Amino acid sequence: MGDFERRVLRLVADGKLTPDEGEELLRSHERGTLRDLRNMVEEGFSGVQRVVRDRTEERTEELLSAELSASQEPLELKAIGDFVLAVRRGEAGVCRVVWRVRNLFGEAPTPPRVTLEGRMLRVEGREHGGFSVGAPFWATGLDIYLPPETRVAGAILQRLGRVELLELPLAELRIDAQNGQVRVRTPSLDDVAIASRNGSITLEADAGERVRVEAWNGRIGVRGALHDVEVTTRNGRIDADLQAVHGGRCSLHTLNGPVELTLPAGVACELRAETVHGPIIADMEGMTVTEDVRDLTRRRLCSSTRGELGELSAELGSTNGAVRVTQRAR
Numbered sequence: 001m002g003d004f005e006r007r008v009l010r011l012v013a014d015g016k017l018t019p020d021e022g023e024e025l026l027r028s029h030e031r032g033t034l035r036d037l038r039n040m041v042e043e044g045f046s047g048v049q050r051v052v053r054d055r056t057e058e059r060t061e062e063l064l065s066a067e068l069s070a071s072q073e074p075l076e077l078k079a080i081g082d083f084v085l086a087v088r089r090g091e092a093g094v095c096r097v098v099w100r101v102r103n104l105f106g107e108a109p110t111p112p113r114v115t116l117e118g119r120m121l122r123v124e125g126r127e128h129g130g131f132s133v134g135a136p137f138w139a140t141g142l143d144i145y146l147p148p149e150t151r152v153a154g155a156i157l158q159r160l161g162r163v164e165l166l167e168l169p170l171a172e173l174r175i176d177a178q179n180g181q182v183r184v185r186t187p188s189l190d191d192v193a194i195a196s197r198n199g200s201i202t203l204e205a206d207a208g209e210r211v212r213v214e215a216w217n218g219r220i221g222v223r224g225a226l227h228d229v230e231v232t233t234r235n236g237r238i239d240a241d242l243q244a245v246h247g248g249r250c251s252l253h254t255l256n257g258p259v260e261l262t263l264p265a266g267v268a269c270e271l272r273a274e275t276v277h278g279p280i281i282a283d284m285e286g287m288t289v290t291e292d293v294r295d296l297t298r299r300r301l302c303s304s305t306r307g308e309l310g311e312l313s314a315e316l317g318s319t320n321g322a323v324r325v326t327q328r329a330r
Contacts, residue, residue: 005026008022008026009022058100058101058102059100059101059102060098060099060100060101061098061099061101061111062097062098063097063098063099063111063112063114063142064095064096064097064114064115064116065094065095065096065097066095067095068093068094068095068116068146068147069093070092070093070147070149071119072151073151074119074151074152074153074171074172075095075121075146075151075152075153076120076153076154077121077123077144077152077154077155077173078120078121078154078155079154080123080125080156080158081124081142081157081158081159082125082140082159082161083112083125083140083141083142083158084139084140084141084142084163084164084180085123085142085144085158085161085162085163085164086141086142086143086162086163086164087144087146087152087164087165087166087168088144088145088164088166088167088168089145089146089147089148089166089167089168090145090146090147090148091145091147092147092148094145094147095121095145095146095147096144096145097123097143097144098142098143098145099111100141100142101139101140102139111125112124113125121144121154123142123144140161141161146168148168149169150168151168151171152165152168152169152170152171152173153170153171153173154173154174155173155174155175155176156174156175156176157176158176158178158180159179160178160179160180161177161180162177162180162181162182163177163183164182164183165183165184165185165186166183166184166186167186168187169186169187169188169189170184170188170189170192171189171190172190172191172192173189173192173193174192174193175192175193175194176196177194177197177199178196178197178198179197180198180199181200181201182194182196182200182201182203183202184202184203185204186205186206187205187206187207188205188206188208189207189208189209189211190208190209192208192210192211192212193211193212193213194211194212194213195213195214196214196215196216196218197215197216197217198216198217199217199218200218200220200221201213201215201218201219201220201221202220202221202222202223203222203224204224205223205224206225208224208225208226208227209226209227209228210227210228211228211229211230211231212230213230213232214231214232214233215232216233216234216235217233217234217235217236218235218236219236219239219257220233220236220237220239221238222239222240222241222242223240223241223242224241224242224243225242225243225245226242226250227245227248227249228248229242229248229251229252230251231252231253232251232253233254233255234255234256235254235255235256235257236254237257237258237259237260237321238252238253238254238259239260239262240252240261241262242261242312243264244263244264244266244267244310245310245312246310246311247311248310248312248313249313249314250316251314251316252315252317253315253316253317253318254317254318254319254321255319255320256318256319256320256321257318257320258278258318258321258322258324259316259317259318259322259323260323260324260325260326261325261326262325262326262327262328263284263312263325263328264309264328265285265307265329266307266308266309267307267309267310267311267327268306268307268311268312269284269304269305269307269311269312269313269314269325270304270311270312270314271284271302271303271304271314271316272300272301272302272314272316273300273314273315273316273317274298274299274300275317275318275319275321275323276298276299276318276319276320277320277321278318278320278321278322278323279322280300280301280322281322281323281324281325282301282303282324283324283325283327284303284326285305285327287304287305288303288304288305289301290303
């Protein structure tokens with residue numbers, strides 16, 4: 001009980017205020033106190049919001065802007081760090097690298113070191129401060145803009161952070177994303193290998209030769225006209241939507257999760273599917289079954305279809321999950 005309440009009760013006891021007048025006075029005082037408290041809280045929140053807004057405004061810094069002449073030789077990219085990395089198509093004849101930071105607390109992290117020597121682009125960020133789990137309030141990103149038609153090769157190692165390669169042709173490229181999503185969209189690729197510990201992987205190519213994808217935990221999606229595809233994961237779904245090619249090969253295997261392969265109608269397919277716990281569903285036009293085993297310990301289906309648009313040899317497997325093969329309508 002505060003001083004104001006004690007004074008009101010004393011006035012009521014002395015007969016200077018009636019009980020009803022004292023009660024009304026206490027209520028008015030309480031309403032005023034609550035109103036003042038509400039105003040203080042609102043002002044405090046607005047101040048916090050203002051601080052958060054000011055401190056989380058994205059800041060950019062251009063780390064590199066250099067000429068990059070057109071060449072049939074691919075650009076060798078050596079990147080290692082713990083930030084979001086995006087490689088995109090930019091202006092003709094120019095290689096640009098832009099560093100983006102959105103931080104809430106503490107000093108902004110040191111940008112990575114970027115160098116371009118000939119057709120070798122190096123990005124090194126791990127040895128600098130601010131690239132660890134110990135800085136959870138930093139959001140950092142590195143955007144690399146390359147001239148159109150620049151073929152990208154080399155290796156990318158990201159311990160934390162998403163990796164994106166968009167609209168640029170790829171040569172021999174290795175991506176190791178330990179904890180982060182990987183997204184690849186390319187008009188063409190020669191030989192691409194992607195590994196991820198925790199995070200989804202999506203790859204889409206208009207035309208491609210060799211693709212290797214391996215993950216521990218995460219969904220994998222592969223799409224396009226690819227000749228040689230091999231996908232393995234421990235825990236996660238596999239979806240492959242392949243176009244017609246001649247002499248194609250596809251291998252999709254997971255321990256825990258479903259596997260689904262979609263093919264265009266008119267492709268000659270030699271299919272081998274196996275699963276331990278889960279059904280096998282094959283919906284293909286003109287399918288001929290050569291082996292169909294369904295017992296308590298395993299399920300296996302070997303079949304083939306005829307077609308003139310292309311040929312594909314497919315091996316699909318799951319320990320715990322369904323296996324499904326479907327065909328798109330003509």
